[in-house]
Structure formats: C-alpha cells, structure tokens
Amino acid sequence: MTLPMIPPELASSEEAPIIMSVIKRSNDVRETGSHCHSRGQLLGATHGLISIDAGECRWVVPATHGVWIPPNVKHSLLGSHGPFNGWSIYVAEPACTDLPDKQCVLELSGLLREAVNRATLWEYKELEPAQIRLANVIIDEIRTMRNIPLGLPLPKDTRSLKVAMALSDNPGDDRCLEDWAVWAGVSSRTLRRLFTKETGFNFTEWRQRARLLKSLEMLAAGKNVTTIALDLNYENVSAFIALFRRTFGATPGHYKNMMRGGLNNHLNP
Template sequence: MAISLISPTLANSNEGPPLLAVARSSGSVRVTHSHRHARGQLLGAAHGLLSVDTGRSRWVVPATHAVWIPPDVPHSIRSHGPFSGWSLYLAVSACAELPEKPCILAVSGLLREAVMRAASWPGQTFSAAQTRLVAVILDEIRTLPQVPLGLPMPQDARLLKIAEALSDSPHDSRHMKEWAQWAGVAPRTLTRRFVAETGFSFTEWRQRVRLLKALEMLAVGRSVTAIALELGYDNVSAFIALFKRVFGVTPGRYNGLMR
C-alpha cells in the first residue's frame, strides 16, 4: 500500500484550515487501496494516467483533468507508470457548493499553479495572503466544468488485467486474441464482457485509452506526428480522424482551444 499523501489524522479531521494541498513524485507506480476520509479530495496527475475506483464507478483519467471525490466516499487509486501528482483535501464546510457525487473535472492552468503554491506552505496556519489564495482556489474549483471524459474500467478480474496493461502501455499493439490468451479468457467472452462492463468494444476501449494519453502528450507540446507514431497508429491521418470523431475537433485545434 502506498504511503498516504497526508496523514490519516489530517484527512479525517474537519478542524483546522479549509484546504490542505500536497504534491508528490515517485519513481514507482502508486497503488492506494480502498479507503475513505472525512475531507473531500480533488486529485490530479502531473503526467500519465490514473485509474480511480469509487465502487460504483471506475475510470481512467488523463493528466489534463482531475477527479473529485466527495467526503466519506470510498475510493482507490492506481497510477499507470511512475506517480507524479497533486491532491487537495477540503473540509466539509468548503464542499457545500461542489458536486455531491464523484466526477471528472477539467483543470485550469490557474488552479494547477495555485495548488503547487499551496503545496509548498510549511504550516497549517495561513497568512492573509495565503487565505486569499485559498479563496481563489475554492472559487476556481467551483467553476470547473464536469466532463464525461473518463474511460470506464471493467470489473471482471481478467478484463481488468488487460485494461490496466493497456493503460500502462497504450501503444501495445497485440491483437485481441493475443490479449485474451494472455489473460486466460476466451476471445468471445472477452468481446461480450468488454461491451457489457464498459459500454465499449475492446477495440473502441483501446482506441480511447490511447486518445486519453494523447491529450497529455498534446498538453506538453508533443507534435501530432510524434504522438501518432508513439501510440502505435499506422499513420497520422488515422490518428487525426479518430481524434476528431471522438472529441469533435482535430488534435491541433484541440490544443489551440486548451491554451
């Protein structure tokens, strides 16, 4: 089990400051088993993909977005690749105007920079300037749009094994039958259950996890050609066409809208 981002005592207390911020990086995969705490949590990655399980929902989320987890909601987290991310823990009093259910939020550059500043504060007693920045952070969170971006994860252990491997390595181009053999499941069963448990066929699911990774790569300035080739597309045109079909704009246009 990964070491908690903050102490369980702080996470489970609504006393003290309304907001606690933390940022962590590690060279290994982060796996946090199911737990809950009294404070609400907004969790994001600096790079890479995160899997977040809240019991009723399980998503893969790119670094361009964050997951909101209301107070007392059980959840577990897994990073795909070395972990580098941030988290805000909000007292119940600060959650009144935030969503009542777990959801995915688009994150602004302003919020990221403010979180990094707050994560550097050494104590829990805030100066007047720090208190003003906390108010800015809370206002920013309240206005973040909810987005249906997360990719549902299957519940079947064999399918989940495949989904996690693809999230770790979206470029892996093994055929469906090879994945089925690797996970010890019949190809027909894999095909049927992937649709039943995620709403996507195996091929569609794999395409979308690649697109989530592409969002992160676009955000850090990678070229469309480099992204397409690194993620295993046969040609750049195929990548652009799929991206536009899913997101409604080309990768270049999407990147311009996010700036």
C-alpha cells in the same frame, strides 16, 4: 512508494481548516499506494502528466486539468511521468455536499489556479475571514468546473480485466477481439458483452481510448507525433491527429505545448 501529500491525520481531520492546499516538487517520479481519507481532494500537476487510479477508473491527466476525488474514495497515484511537480487541495467533508459525488477529471480555470496559489501560503490553522471567502471561491470553482472525459473505466470480470490491463500496458497491441478472447480463456461473444456492459464502451472504443491516453504519456515524454502514431498502430499520422483533435479539442502538438506550460507559471512553491 512515497507518502501522501499531507499527513493522513490531517487529510481526515475535522478540526483543520475547510481548505488545505499543498504543492510539492521532486526530482524523482512520485507514486503513492492506495489510500483514502474523509476529505475530498482535487489534485493535478503543475506541468507534465500524472496517472491516477480511483474507484473503478484510471486517468492520465495533463497539467491543464485536475482529478476530483470525493471523500472516502480509495485512490492512488500510479505515477508521475518524469519528476513530480504537483499540487492538491483538500476539502473538509461537510463542504463537499454540493461537489461531484463521483471521481472525475475537471478542466481548471485561471481563477482556481490563482486561488490555489494563494491558499498554499496558509498555515493549517483557523482561517481568517478573507481566507474563508477565498476558500469558498475555491469550492465554488470545483462545483462549476467542466467535467472532461479523460477516464478509462476498467471492467470488473477477471477475464475482461485481464485483457484491459494488458492493453493498458501496451495499447498498441493490435490483436483482434477474437485473439484476446482465446488468450483470456473466454469466448469472443462473452468478452465483447463484458466490455460493453462493464465499461460503457465496446472493445474497439475502449482500446481506442487506451491508445489516446497512452499518447498523452508519450507526448509528455517528448516523443514526436509520427513516432506515437506508428507505435500505437494507427493507420497513419493524419488518422491519429484527427482522432486526437476530435477527442481532446486540440492537436497533439498544441496539447504538448499546453502540458509544458500547465500551471507552472501560476503555482510556485
């Protein structure tokens, strides 16, 4: 388990600058325990993937996107997929008023990437006028970036959560809802109702989303498309590619290339 990107006292400081930006690289996988702070945070990877848990949702996030976490929301970095190459922006709480009030995944703009790169050179002290103007550009970009549905909402009931966590660990498990209900000690009717009520997805849709997020991890690990489709129990490779493209707007191969590039050419520590 590793420490947060910046000291906790800075992450909740009212005296520190309106924006603080940091980039870290490590040869090790990075994980942070559950914590919260009064500043809002936008974080992501310079390349590859990171898994984030915040509030009642879990994300697997490629380097083309970032996770926005509003002030005072508990969150953790479940892990980087491979050596950690990541960045974070911390936004003072008063400046978060017009920013998203729910944790979400945002599609990053080129302007934001360059602004973050510049802001990492600043010291954590009072900003100069030109720096304040750029900080406001960063805040405007966070406000206007497109929200992307990469999250996997988790159910709250202990029985449905038990099934959800098992499927998160192994989304290729092809047991039907009735079999899962027996395993969790709940009726199939109740399990079906709980998934729909607590996640907004029926059981089949939720499992499909879990598989797609797992496929991002597998792409980042270098696995080929055929292997991924077979391991996740898709009917065939074409069915996997079609669903992936429909959900993410790109083929698995193209997405893999984007993750390799990510922000690496823009953000240099």
